[in-house]
Amino acid sequence: MHAPLRLTALALAAALLGPGLASAQEVNVYSARKDHLIKPVLNEFTSKTGIKVNLLPAGEDQLLERLKSEGANSPADVLITTDVAHLHKARVAGVLQPTASAEIERNIPAHFRDPQGYWFGLSARARVLFYAKDRVKPAELSTYEDLADPRWKGRICVRSSSSSYNQSLLANLIAVHGPDKAEAWAKGVVTNFARKPQGGDRDQITAVAAGQCDIAIANTYYYGNLQSSAKAEERDAAAKVGIFFPNQQGRGAHMNVAGAGVTASAKNKDAAVRLIAFLSGPEAQKAFAEVNSEFPVLPSASVSPLVAGWGRFKGEEINVAMLGENNANAVRIFDRVGWR
Numbered sequence: 001m002h003a004p005l006r007l008t009a010l011a012l013a014a015a016l017l018g019p020g021l022a023s024a025q026e027v028n029v030y031s032a033r034k035d036h037l038i039k040p041v042l043n044e045f046t047s048k049t050g051i052k053v054n055l056l057p058a059g060e061d062q063l064l065e066r067l068k069s070e071g072a073n074s075p076a077d078v079l080i081t082t083d084v085a086h087l088h089k090a091r092v093a094g095v096l097q098p099t100a101s102a103e104i105e106r107n108i109p110a111h112f113r114d115p116q117g118y119w120f121g122l123s124a125r126a127r128v129l130f131y132a133k134d135r136v137k138p139a140e141l142s143t144y145e146d147l148a149d150p151r152w153k154g155r156i157c158v159r160s161s162s163s164s165y166n167q168s169l170l171a172n173l174i175a176v177h178g179p180d181k182a183e184a185w186a187k188g189v190v191t192n193f194a195r196k197p198q199g200g201d202r203d204q205i206t207a208v209a210a211g212q213c214d215i216a217i218a219n220t221y222y223y224g225n226l227q228s229s230a231k232a233e234e235r236d237a238a239a240k241v242g243i244f245f246p247n248q249q250g251r252g253a254h255m256n257v258a259g260a261g262v263t264a265s266a267k268n269k270d271a272a273v274r275l276i277a278f279l280s281g282p283e284a285q286k287a288f289a290e291v292n293s294e295f296p297v298l299p300s301a302s303v304s305p306l307v308a309g310w311g312r313f314k315g316e317e318i319n320v321a322m323l324g325e326n327n328a329n330a331v332r333i334f335d336r337v338g339w340r
């Protein structure tokens, strides 16, 4: 009877004193992903391993500021965030540490993780084109580069350049074409805007359905969310819009990831690595991707039936770390060309 009693007392103490005094059987996660997207897999991890997960959800910028100000005293062991731009910023800020794990490296293709192991992509999304089925034929669409062509003047909807998703897309074009050509492209796309950037990705897709523009640039899962929405008007909007994966004859569609890294301050490093390994494994990958209509990074994990309905496509295999490295340059270019 002695051992269970002691365990209970320890758990109670940890609960009362907060995550700062976490035992070896806990892992503290700062997460910028919405709760409902990660709770189920975290619970699964706990039931498999007995390791308790303490989740602190907050916005990306908030979590980074918090990690910086807490420094070595931070209770966080793992940072989970969307978009490689945020993962890269966390690395540059010094709040992550490199991790080597044969299991994680086996699960996640090299282009979806930091080459030095500071962070790992855990789910993938493509940033692609959405077109009005009654006004655009898919055969008219081809590449990201083509969006700067004058024939699209007044026809493109895309959100503000303050979105890391757009920054990562332009960072991609910088990596492929160099900064001058990337800037000319951004300028051309601005000229083709149907309206001043407003709203999020979902709003760009519904604007196409409403006839405000003919093409939108958005992340794949927003389309999935509309298609599977509980609201009939959102499902109807999605039905008017087609999905198009650009650059299929060449390098493939622009990919981005949501991912995780072990914090520099981690007191529970082993548990942190076990958690990331679990999230990269077959069981979690399917669930993790499916809940938000994303693509698993583990090649053998299957996509949801809804995502499978978009058809197979070629995703670019440039290392997504490049997108983080070119982020600051992308922001400057957006500024110069007036993509607000």
Ligand SMILES: [Fe+2]
Residues within 6 Å of the ligand: 082, 219
């Ligand atoms: Fe998003």
